Amino acid sequence: MKKFSLLIILSLITFSLQAQDSTWTIVKSKVSGYTATRVGYFYAGPSLKNKLGKVKVGTKVYPIQQRGDVYHIRFQDGQIGWVYFTMLKETQPMEITKNTTLNEIKGSGSFRLGKFIDSLKKGTIVTGFGLSKNGGVHYVKTEKGQKGAVIRQYAKALVEKEIPEYSSQTAYKFHFKTDIDLDIVQKSDSILKKKFGNPEALVFNKDQDTWYYTNIETYHNKLRFKGIKFFVKDNIVVSDSVIGKGSSSFVDKLPLYLTIKKMNIFKSDDSSKKISPFKNVSKLHWIIRFFIRIFQLILGILFISIAHFVVLFITMRIAKIPSLNNGKVLLIGYLLSISLNYLYYIFLLAHVIQQPYFLTFAMAVVLYFSLKTITSRINYHRCPQCHTMWSAIDKGSKITGQTHITDNKSRRKFSHSTQTSYTKTNHYITEKWKEYSTEQEIKDFRQCANCGYRWNVERTETVDGHV
Ligand SMILES: [Zn+2]
Secondary structure, eight states, rough: OOOOOOOOOOOOOOOOOOOOOEEEEEEEOSOOOOOOOOGGGGSSSOOOOOOOOEETTTEEEEEEEEETTTEEEEESSSSSEEEGGGEEESEEEEEOOSEEEOOEEEEOOOOOOOEEEEEEEETTEEEEEOOOTTEEEEEEOTOOOOOEEEEEGGEEEOSSSSSSOOOOOOOOOOOHHHHHHHTTTSSSSSHHHHHHHOOOOEEOSSSSEEEEEOOOOEEEEEEEEEEEEEEEEEEEEEEEESSSSSBTTTTSSTTHHHHHHOOOOSOOHTTOOOOOOOTTTTSSSSHHHHHHHHHHHHHHHHTTTHHHHHHHHHHHHHHHHHTSSSSHHHHHHHHHHHHHHHHHHHHHHTTTOOOOOHHHHHHHHHHHHHHHHHHHHHHHHTTTTTOOOOOOEEEEEEEEEEEEEEEEEEEEEEEEEEESSSSEEEEEEEEEEEEEEEEEEEEEEEEEOOOOOEEEEEEEEESSOOO
């Protein structure tokens, strides 16, 4: 029996930066340059969708973290929000993230760099003093005092290490608003912080504060929301509200999926920790790495086949009940296989392998082989007469029918070459032939050692070769 499977390995790389105090200044507050909606406001999350307020030019802010083109900032009054990078004037220490070059500044609006000045090694600390109009290059000053331009992507601002860098792997995932209501609402905000960590954004208002968590996946009314906000008054969490428009994906619509997901069988923040088998063997020979992959593949196939093995174990025990005929045992086996494999599939999807398309394919393969295994075990090894298991004796087999399969094949074959005074030309002919294979219908004869009953099992077999 052939088995096919795929294994997808995720590797996670995390960056951390040293703490450094710095202040930045808002340089833009009016609509200009980039997308209008992204300038002049600060937002609840890095997606820049939920506006929290306007920012005036000259406002001093503290950078907390940088995610791509978006900065997480804190205002002097304590408010926290996200802004697009073009709003900030960077006069801060910056770290070079890739070996690159320092070039002359070539016009204020240019993406391109001027003449080469010096090379900059990864990890070098420079001082930023501005950004080109289009945002393509950073103007920086090195420790040697050289001033020049660096491609923006290669210079990253050093930020306060207060809020952990966001990653989908570390994102907290909680499900159903009702759980949150029970655990957090009407309790102290320290419980909120303990459970979800620091908020993505925190807005202080006169009457109540709003804590935004845009990295918490929330379920409500069978819809998936990309965030939740809590309202806090006098250090007590007053209420909560989901952010944005809810959606439901294909997995959310599967029967029982949300129920199993709600069970929180694993702590969801632990379940996403993937351990790389290459942690300490990255320098090992590729052959060893190859065998580790093979070993992983085998483990992976065994892991997603657990429900199948359970079904097979139960079915083989049910097969020992003499009062049940083969048809009933098969029916019970099929129903068990379909239901247990489905439950296991939903469980894996909710808590272990969050890749619906890969898992659906893999589980369909497992189910196919599971049904096939049950069928052959019962037909081959269980007496249809006295219903004894493993009593069958092999009494040989007979070919009952044959189907010939013809396959046309062709290839270009060298024929001859002609020679003129200047050139030699090769000539080819197309050679055609037919290939035959045979599909045999075979009857395997079985006899019961217990009651002597004879029966046969029909199967097909493909034989390569000519007729
Ligand atoms: Zn028998």
